[in-house]
Amino acid sequence: MYQILIVDDEMHVVERLAGTMDWESLGVETVHRAYSVQEALVLLQTTTIDILITDIQMPGMTGLELIATVREKWKRTKCILLSGYADFSYAQEAIHHGTADYLLKPVSEEQVRETVQRVLQQIQAEWEDIVSQQRIQHTLKENLPLLKGNLLNELLQGRRYGADTWKPRMRELSIPDFQDSPFAMIMVRMEEQFLHYDAHSLSLFEYAVSNIAEELFSPHYDLWHCKDSHDYLVFMLKCKTSSIQTEVQQHLERTSSELQKAVSTYLKGKISVLVSNWGQFPEDMTTLYNQALSLFRKRIGSEHNLFMTAADTKIHDEPYRTLQRLYELPTLTQLLEAGRWIDAREKLLAVFDELNNQWSQSQEYVLEVFFTVSAAFSYITHKNGKQLAELMGPDYYKLTEGLPFRSVGMLRDWSLRVLDQLKADMDKEVQDSRSLIVQRVQQFVDQHLSEDVSLQTIADHIYLHPVYLSKIYKLETNQNITDYVFQLRMEKAAYLLKNNQEKIYEIAEKLGYQRAHSFIHVFKKHYNMTPQEYRDIHTAGKL
Template sequence: MARLLIVDDEAHVVERLAGLVPWDSIQVTKVYKAYSAYEALELLEEHPIELVITDIRMPGMSGLELAAEIQRKWHKTRCILLSGHADFGYAQEAIVRGTASYLLKPVTDEELLQTAREVLHRLEEEWAQIISRERIERTLRENLPQLRGQLLAELLQGRRYSREGLANKIKLLEAPDLMDSFFAMLLVRLEDPFPGYDAQSIALVEYGIGNMAEELFAQHFQLWQGKDAHDNVIFLVKSMSETSEAERNERLERTASQLQHAIRTYLKGQVSILIGGWGAFPDELTTMYDRTLTALRQRVGGEQELILSVGEASDLPGKLPLLHSVYQLPTIAQLLEAGQWGKLEERIEAIFAELKGMGAESEEYLLEVFLSISSAITQTAHKSGILLSSLIGPDYDRLLQGTPFRTWKQLHDWTMEVFGQFRSRSEAETKDSRVGLIRQVRAFIEESLSEDVSLQAIADRVYLHPVYVSKIYKLETGENISDYVYRLRMEKAAELLLSSQEKIYEIAAKLGYQRAHSFINVFKKHTGLTPQEYRDKHLPS
């Protein structure tokens, strides 16, 4: 499936090639038309186009110059130049530079279709090579350790995947198949002298620790290495043999001690290693990680070069259940900032479902949820340049009073109401912003019709990316910018023809046509009359 742009300053040539040649026979699904190189560039700014067929001889910018500009800005768009014998040397220059193919005039439909088919086939082969399975797999293999580490880091921070989705990711990244298996966790905290290292040196240390661990654990365990948000090196460990839990633990502790010694001996630094108990993956991963991190804080603290086996949750003093839904990735603030309203509502329902199952009337948990949600709303409002007091009105005073809710239902209803207000405000601002953008675009076009009104020029004026400007304009108005420019030029032309005594070429110049001939052809295509015929018909004798 390809899109084609035909460019010629003679309108009848464009119309014939666009309307009479059976482009669908070579899988061309859309044909665009331009009557100058400048119009062609505007269309290319707005639409992804694979193939351009252009005449060489055109006023203002030639087809050869157009092809060179296309190669500079859209290097995956191909050109076919239509040249007469006198222009053959120029066409050859384009071929040598790799900008285009060419055909000598006069050209038959069959020749044009055959050449277009060959050009599109070569382009398809180029893309096939770019996205080839072998190339993708090679790139993936080179980045597998980093990608595995990123996935583990996301899981440790509470990112949720469907079981099928997670299994597929693990398989794709060639990580140990832990799905529904028992695993243990090693948390390695880097101590003196490592904290004084720069980022590159730390990365080398972590790489070295991973290699040492693979060497020492390989006989009995599979490892999945990653890194948490606190710069601890994390290993998920899976036993490769059927042994008792006591024997697995003894091997794990012995090998962890060997790893600590190897790091001290060969990397000249100290680490503390915490060994989590065994649990089921992925259901108990975040619970085990939280337990291990708590043990690091409560039992190891500032002491250095320790090895500690972390028992069950009951072994840690004062350990309470956690509201995991509140903190999983993406966070509430991230969902709110991105305007992902559907996912945000799902998260809120998950939080309150978890809250109800943990003794929802507890002021401790109500306070935790209330503060988390309030913080996310405040952070996002301030990032958007909005005062929270103006966003939620009377509810702002309730925030200042502390926790104004005594039941999960009250907190739930308040949360949904505030998020609803935020969504309404956000959507209204988006609409207002787009209306303002359309107004700016049209004002610039109207004042610049005799100059450059290309999509790039418009985008430069409003300080936005041309693709964004094009898409928003089409979304809000239902027409392309180039269609509006064309329509405005024709309306202005008709007005000037009837309200002034200016000559045709003067009106053409006012409307941005460098050659009167091009203006006459376009105007006749639009109205069915030449400019002079239109003037004669509508003005009294």
């Protein structure tokens, strides 16, 4: 849906064009009004305007100067010049500033409609070109390394994708097919010398390390790498040939050692390198990654320039006993922050299924889930300016009872119940907040109907962004604010015409119309009769 801004110091021109045309049929969501260049510039800074329709001659800055500013700051906004001056020099200057079209006053609604429709078609064609397959492929190629790394990082962190999701993404990003293949990981930590550099310089060194790794490994391995959340460089490798496993392992270790030496020789810095065991993609990814992290933490620690393999330790013989679903991405806290209540519920159910199936007899794991879930609930509640005690009632006191739950089932029921309470409270707060916004908008319009009741003015009064205000009002009332203003003006006009003897121009002024003929025009279009005809019909029986 499109946004249009009409700018003219003659209020009746703005009101006639904004209030009487069937903009919705053109796909226009909101028509903004401005009565000076200064007011238009304020609105342009806060709202994405698709088409600007502006007069030329206005106090202060001219429409041509406004268009020049728009071309400099908001290049995608199309401009239509509206003027009563049939002077070719204006048209020349307008063309120089890249104006989409030029209309002479007095202009008919049909002319405006045809012009706007033509410009909207131009906008549509431009966006179709932007999102065309060729542009997408070009952009994808430019950002390919980052996108590849992001996907690998998400998989390492435990984000669960169905095969029908990550397989197409891997193909799209030209990532080698690791499916059901043996793979190993190499984890690299940049050491102290590199860490003295600023972030930009460090990223260049990391890029250089990745290039060296590509050069060394790519003849024999398919490679996929990223920088993880702990600032390690992680390389996933799959052998290109079906060689004997022991020979592959020896070659992998030797080449990894060469990587460490090359970085020292050519980049003048030290790295620590860890070679993982082999696993199967994708099911072993998180396990091997967490094992590698554990080895770095337990075996390498704060020492520098070390090289080791997982085969050197017995850690691969030890079960990696942790609650996978509790910590994999997205976390419960992230889901609560995003308001993804259905996903948060599914996350909890998955956590409790894992807990029940594997560690239901361990009070330690039950307690771990309790603390983690409680922390997430506490965090989101406090972030929303509330206290858990007032929100949870009797359930709150479970948090203060040492070991509050003796079974997985009891903890599960409590967690889901509190989640529902959180959602209900958030929903009520959102609904109350939106209802209050609608109430304040309507109250302001009612009290200032004869003054400036543009979207920007109302937004400034309520201290909300005009785009946000417009969308919230439409969601709650199924009506645009400008439609409400027009409807209220027409209703008040009908009431005043029926119940007092004020002149037509006096009623027009009360309703915010600077010129009586503008009021007469919109009233006739709305009621299919002039204000005087309406008054005559509804007061005839009172005489």
